[in-house]
Amino acid sequence: MEKVNIQRLADELNLSIATVSRALRDSYQIRPETRKKVWDLAKKLNYQPNPFASGLREQKSKNIAVIFPELANNFFSLAINGIEEIARQKGYQVLIYLTHESAENETGFVNSLANGRVDGLLISLSSETGNYDHIRELNKRLPVILFDRVCESADMLNVTTDDYDSSYKATIHLIEKGCKRIMYLLALKNLSAGKLRLKGYTDAIIHSNLPANENLIIDCDKDEKENYTLIKEAVAAQQPDGILSSIEKLGIVCYHVARDLQLSVPKHLKIVSFSNLETASLLNPSLTTITQPAFDIGKEAANILFQLLDKKKVIPESKIITSMLIERDSTS
Amino acid sequence: MEKVNIQRLADELNLSIATVSRALRDSYQIRPETRKKVWDLAKKLNYQPNPFASGLREQKSKNIAVIFPELANNFFSLAINGIEEIARQKGYQVLIYLTHESAENETGFVNSLANGRVDGLLISLSSETGNYDHIRELNKRLPVILFDRVCESADMLNVTTDDYDSSYKATIHLIEKGCKRIMYLLALKNLSAGKLRLKGYTDAIIHSNLPANENLIIDCDKDEKENYTLIKEAVAAQQPDGILSSIEKLGIVCYHVARDLQLSVPKHLKIVSFSNLETASLLNPSLTTITQPAFDIGKEAANILFQLLDKKKVIPESKIITSMLIERDSTS
DNA sequence: CTGTTAGCGCATTCAC
DNA sequence: GTGAATGCGCTAACAG
Numbered sequence: 105m106e107k108v109n110i111q112r113l114a115d116e117l118n119l120s121i122a123t124v125s126r127a128l129r130d131s132y133q134i135r136p137e138t139r140k141k142v143w144d145l146a147k148k149l150n151y152q153p154n155p156f157a158s159g160l161r162e163q164k165s166k167n168i169a170v171i172f173p174e175l176a177n178n179f180f181s182l183a184i185n186g187i188e189e190i191a192r193q194k195g196y197q198v199l200i201y202l203t204h205e206s207a208e209n210e211t212g213f214v215n216s217l218a219n220g221r222v223d224g225l226l227i228s229l230s231s232e233t234g235n236y237d238h239i240r241e242l243n244k245r246l247p248v249i250l251f252d253r254v255c256e257s258a259d260m261l262n263v264t265t266d267d268y269d270s271s272y273k274a275t276i277h278l279i280e281k282g283c284k285r286i287m288y289l290l291a292l293k294n295l296s297a298g299k300l301r302l303k304g305y306t307d308a309i310i311h312s313n314l315p316a317n318e319n320l321i322i323d324c325d326k327d328e329k330e331n332y333t334l335i336k337e338a339v340a341a342q343q344p345d346g347i348l349s350s351i352e353k354l355g356i357v358c359y360h361v362a363r364d365l366q367l368s369v370p371k372h373l374k375i376v377s378f379s380n381l382e383t384a385s386l387l388n389p390s391l392t393t394i395t396q397p398a399f400d401i402g403k404e405a406a407n408i409l410f411q412l413l414d415k416k417k418v419i420p421e422s423k424i425i426t427s428m429l430i431e432r433d434s435t436s
Numbered sequence: 437m438e439k440v441n442i443q444r445l446a447d448e449l450n451l452s453i454a455t456v457s458r459a460l461r462d463s464y465q466i467r468p469e470t471r472k473k474v475w476d477l478a479k480k481l482n483y484q485p486n487p488f489a490s491g492l493r494e495q496k497s498k499n500i501a502v503i504f505p506e507l508a509n510n511f512f513s514l515a516i517n518g519i520e521e522i523a524r525q526k527g528y529q530v531l532i533y534l535t536h537e538s539a540e541n542e543t544g545f546v547n548s549l550a551n552g553r554v555d556g557l558l559i560s561l562s563s564e565t566g567n568y569d570h571i572r573e574l575n576k577r578l579p580v581i582l583f584d585r586v587c588e589s590a591d592m593l594n595v596t597t598d599d600y601d602s603s604y605k606a607t608i609h610l611i612e613k614g615c616k617r618i619m620y621l622l623a624l625k626n627l628s629a630g631k632l633r634l635k636g637y638t639d640a641i642i643h644s645n646l647p648a649n650e651n652l653i654i655d656c657d658k659d660e661k662e663n664y665t666l667i668k669e670a671v672a673a674q675q676p677d678g679i680l681s682s683i684e685k686l687g688i689v690c691y692h693v694a695r696d697l698q699l700s701v702p703k704h705l706k707i708v709s710f711s712n713l714e715t716a717s718l719l720n721p722s723l724t725t726i727t728q729p730a731f732d733i734g735k736e737a738a739n740i741l742f743q744l745l746d747k748k749k750v751i752p753e754s755k756i757i758t759s760m761l762i763e764r765d766s767t768s
Numbered sequence: 769c770t771g772t773t774a775g776c777g778c779a780t781t782c783a784c
Numbered sequence: 785g786t787g788a789a790t791g792c793g794c795t796a797a798c799a800g
Contacts, residue, residue, distance in 0.1 A: 157777030
């Protein structure tokens with residue numbers, strides 16, 4: 105199988121490579137019949153332009169990078185669906201990187217993208233990330249959109265959900281259900297999302313004239329197994345009547361804790377967790393969730409990125425997508 | 437910010453680009469001090485070779501493609517972790533493609549990879565795929581490894597789990613638990629995995645001298661919502677005392693059906709499903725699973741691919757990785 | 769040990 | 785409308 109490149113097409117048609125190139129790119133200054141000849145042969149030989157050659161020549165890659173903390177998480181699995189869909193429409197390839205929640209990995213990946221490998225980056229920060237220099241640095245060279253796990257600064261394009269509002273509303277929801285001792289499972293505390301969710305919770309507590317009790321805020325930025333023990337002990341010691349979990353993973357742990365402590369949900373303990381539909385549908389119907397439209401967040405982030413790449417005359421803006429409080433404990 | 441390429445380094449050091457290139461590639465024939473000078477400046481300027489230039493020159497991309505049916509599925513989410521880990525170690529980038537179970541998308545993607553964009557492909561077939569010509573065609577040009585959803589033919593490299601055995605054993609497990617009417621939820625029937633799983637079930641039934649009852653085999657290769665109704669009606673009509681689900685998604689549906697029909701699991705109905713740990717941990721502990729080591733399958737598939745790419749003198753072979761039957765209904 | 773040069777495949781400028 | 789020639793950044797063959 106000989107390789108089929110522009111030269112080959114040109115030779116077989118007794119044309120110059122310049123003409124072939126122009127014909128393939130539908131240049132206005134090409135005779136229709138020439139154009140057709142070229143296209144027909146290209147089809148026949150299954151010609152496909154070499155992306156490295158055109159990338160080198162045009163100084164653009166037609167690739168975008170997506171950096172995720174992890175994928176064993178429904179949110180990101182769904183988000184990448186949205187991203188991939190948009191990228192495919194635009195004729196871009198998607199390069200995927202997993203940080204495993206390590207800031208070091210993240211910085212390494214981000215720094216490695218400055219060489220033209222990709223034209224843009226979609227990133228959701230690792231939970232360890234506290235410093236955004238690597239993002240800013242890369243953003244000088246190519247468009248970067250943050251989503252979900254974003255950084256606060258106004259100089260970056262972010263796509264998020266309404267973390268503060270949804271956390272606030274969820275807390276109020278629990279209070280309206282009669283909860284007086286609402287435990288908060290804290291995570292992502294370095295990140296904007298984590299801070300906003302916590303603030304939503306504490307504000308709701310204060311506005312409802314419930315006592316602010318620091319013992320009810322459990323810092324769960326720990327190892328997976330530790331979290332279980334931590335939460336179990338905290339629940340046993342503090343006897344909460346409601347729990348708000350700031351991330352899905354902890355919501356699940358928390359649900360297991362309730363079972364192991366023989367606390368009936370939602371009778372003895374009401375649980376609300378940030379989560380998403382896929383996961384929630386697997387859980388016992390007594391878990392109320394704050395569900396983020398992960399697919400849409402992915403799509404929206406990708407759309408904004410392509411607005412920049414397409415050099416449209418729109419000024420892209422950060423976007424907040426609202427999540428839904430889905431109640432499943434109506435039996436209480 | 438000027439661009440930093442080999443030329444730039446050469447100019448600043450008064451060397452030729454050839455020397456710089458060699459120094460960066462640790463050629464044996466370079467003076468240590470020259471090497472050091474070059475590396476120091478490269479570090480200082482954060483030089484990174486342009487992947488398009490080297491790709492073009494060397495006729496290899498240092499990219500691999502991964503084609504998945506979907507990602508809103510724990511198996512594939514975990515598998516890509518394994519793949520990414522190995523690829524990263526080897527200095528390769530991972531391009532991701534999602535077919536959404538469409539054979540047409542799959543063929544399109546596979547055909548688009550013949551232009552040197554990637555050096556190898558890892559693919560898990562879509563449930564629609566019945567014809568493997570596109571795979572064979574691409575495999576003439578670059579290494580292709582199939583995993584999980586593979587094709588039967590011996591001319592391809594496959595990484596799978598022991599579908600027949602695990603299905604057989606799961607059925608025997610149900611029989612030993614006292615089940616006499618075991619329903620089988622059939623899926624992926626075009627694919628090798630689907631056929632083997634079905635065969636494992638039917639053989640176990642026959643070997644145990646239970647009546648082979650076609651009404652107990654429910655063909656679920658349908659739309660998501662249809663499956664629920666289908667299974668619910670089948671369970672109501674056939675009154676099985678055990679169910680073996682050939683895929684995770686149906687196992688979950690089946691679990692919901694049991695709840696909605698007020699059939700206590702595992703008391704009235706024992707359920708075993710192909711699934712994985714992550715998902716299973718979310719479910720009620722009464723679901724017994726056949727758990728595939730998704731992460732390891734991803735890693736193994738990637739390893740075999742890189743054996744080929746590294747041109748090691750080993751002859752790569754297809755590999756079968758054993759899954760585990762994890763029992764959670766010991767209360768019965 | 770280092771420099772000069774050709775060429776990977778493509779898009780484009782400049783001639784005609 | 786078309787062809788010849790150049791260069792994107794890099795590696796390797798060849799020369800010294």
